[in-house]
Amino acid sequence: xxxxxxxxxxxxxxxxxxxxxxxxxxxxxxxxxxxxxxxxxxxxxxxxxxxxxxxxxxxxxxxxxxxxxxxxxxxxxxxxxxxxxxxxxxxxxxxxxxxxxxxxxxxxxxxxxxxxxxxxxxxxxxxxxxxxxxxxxxxxxxxxxxxxxxxxxxxxxxxxxxxxxxxxxxxxxxxxxxxxxxxxxxxxxxxxxxxxxxxxxxxxxxxxxxxxxxxxxxxxxxxxxxxxxxxxxxxxxxxxxxxxxxxxxxxxxxxxx
Numbered sequence: 001x002x003x004x005x006x007x008x009x010x011x012x013x014x015x016x017x018x019x020x021x022x023x024x025x026x027x028x029x030x031x032x033x034x035x036x037x038x039x040x041x042x043x044x045x046x047x048x049x050x051x052x053x054x055x056x057x058x059x060x061x062x063x064x065x066x067x068x069x070x071x072x073x074x075x076x077x078x079x080x081x082x083x084x085x086x087x088x089x090x091x092x093x094x095x096x097x098x099x100x101x102x103x104x105x106x107x108x109x110x111x112x113x114x115x116x117x118x119x120x121x122x123x124x125x126x127x128x129x130x131x132x133x134x135x136x137x138x139x140x141x142x143x144x145x146x147x148x149x150x151x152x153x154x155x156x157x158x159x160x161x162x163x164x165x166x167x168x169x170x171x172x173x174x175x176x177x178x179x180x181x182x183x184x185x186x187x188x189x190x191x192x193x194x195x196x197x198x199x200x201x202x203x204x205x206x207x208x209x210x211x212x213x214x215x216x217x218x219x220x221x222x223x224x225x226x227x228x229x230x231x232x233x234x235x236x237x238x239x240x241x242x243x244x245x246x247x248x249x250x251x252x253x254x255x256x257x
Contacts, residue, residue, distance in 0.1 A: 019057055019059040022059070022213070023081050024061065024080065024082045025062075026046060027064070029157060030158070030176070031043060031183060032044055032178070032179070032242035033045050033084070036064070041064060042242070042245065043246070045205075048226075049084070063080055068134060068135035068156075071083050072091065076095065077212070078210045081213040082209055085097075086138070086205065086206070087204075087206055088143070095210055096219055097206045097207070097208050097209075100206075100223050100226040102204075103235070103239070104203075104204055105203055105204070106178075106199040106202055107176060107201045107202070108195050108196060108199055109125070109172050109196045110162070110172065110184070111172050111194060112166065112171075112194075114168070117171050121198075122141065125149075125174075126149045128151065129152075129171050130151060130152050130171065130173065131164055131165065132153075132154055132174065138201055139203060142174070142200060142201065159187070162184060165193060185250075186251065207226065
């Protein structure tokens, strides 16, 4: 009997402890960064988070909420540990951002060619009605502009936003260029939607950790692992694979996705 007890003690002493679980919040409406196939969240963002934190010994739980603003609020309050977001002064108060960026993104303007507009700079947007998703921020200048002019209609869904542009209910959408172009490729009725050549700004998508999370003290390790993934070419490869996967998925019949 003593042998059984000794064996149990030995197994308990040598057992690998369970990985600590962290919560990552995603609002999957930004292909190829993140989207849902109806069963799970796909795209570059969840792959980066799961791989990076998996390499650091964590188990990642993906949390999907009703809109992007909810993700940011939950990160600020510590209900989730991680999001991918642009850094702003307000967000810096409640989150710590990776010094290594995940992705460079251009903020572009999408319009309907059937409803001509004249937009060459940020200030020109004041003459038109625009659409944004709840919680979106494209830098301090843009955020101040939105607050001053009040000409933005807020929605929670990209399809709803582009649908309003297709129907002429709004005049423009500001959106990440890559994501917006990919999204409208197969959007019904979007043949007249075009992206202007100008870019309102360039920003960088970063890992953001809640200051109320235990991860907040591990930013050097997080940055080092993220830099390793960038240097290895993994993120560039995953982005290309994500774009291809999304195009393949969207071309399938609805029942086969």
